[in-house]
Amino acid sequence: MAGSLAGKVALVTGASSGIGEAAALALAAAGASVALSARRVDRLGRLVDHIHAMGGQAIALPGDVAVEAEASLAVADTVDQFGRIDILVNSAGVIQSGGVESLSLDEWRRVIDINLLGTLYTCKAAIGPMKVQGGGDIINISSTAGRRAAGLFGPYSTSKFGLTGLTESLRQEVGGAGIRVAIVEPGATATEVAGGISDPAMRQAMEHHVGKDSAMQPDDIAQAILFIASLPARANVSQILIRPTADTAAM
16 A cells, blocks of 8 residues: 555554544555554454555554553564554543542552553553664654643543653653654544543533534544654654644633
8 A cells, every 4th residue: 555654564552443543544544554452352353454445454453551561562563463663653541530539549540551651561662673673653642631730630631741741751762763752632532532431420521522513533633643654754743732723722
């Protein structure tokens, strides 16, 4: 499949829906071979079939990035089956409402384990292969919640603020090895992210927020990912804040 990323290999986590699914489709359409990681095996299978029908190359690597061994294995399997890993898109993520007093520590741990530590695990596993091949791209999907904290979404904001720090420290650590590191911070995007919120009222509010007419679509974010990965190797777009046009907030 010809395109600007022909010959490249990408691993996308959280690929079973939303931004991860859109990123996988966009990367495949640009010519990359894609490895797809997520917990929902049936959805991964359908996405692999879709990409094959497009004329692309794809494999499913079911797993949970919150489990270090499974996150690391997704990277290792990508390299084993495709011979390299040029692009890592960390899109796996969950959101939970609540604060320090109101939400259980188990819920806090779950959000941080997936959103922050899961990304750390795949990044750590990808650095070695990328160094051997002379470079690569690591693209972490964050949120505007990583720039402005929300008291009603404490664990989510905490995980995304942490992801900002991880991404920037990693950029400084590996840029000299030719590895570009970027963070993408979307605002309201029409995804299934609200489905895991335990509080019914907050789940309904978030569903309305991401489902409103002015919200972005997952492919809007995928195009930003494609832009980052398609630039000449000498240029690292390290941060993209992308919001709905109708969002005129000052921060």
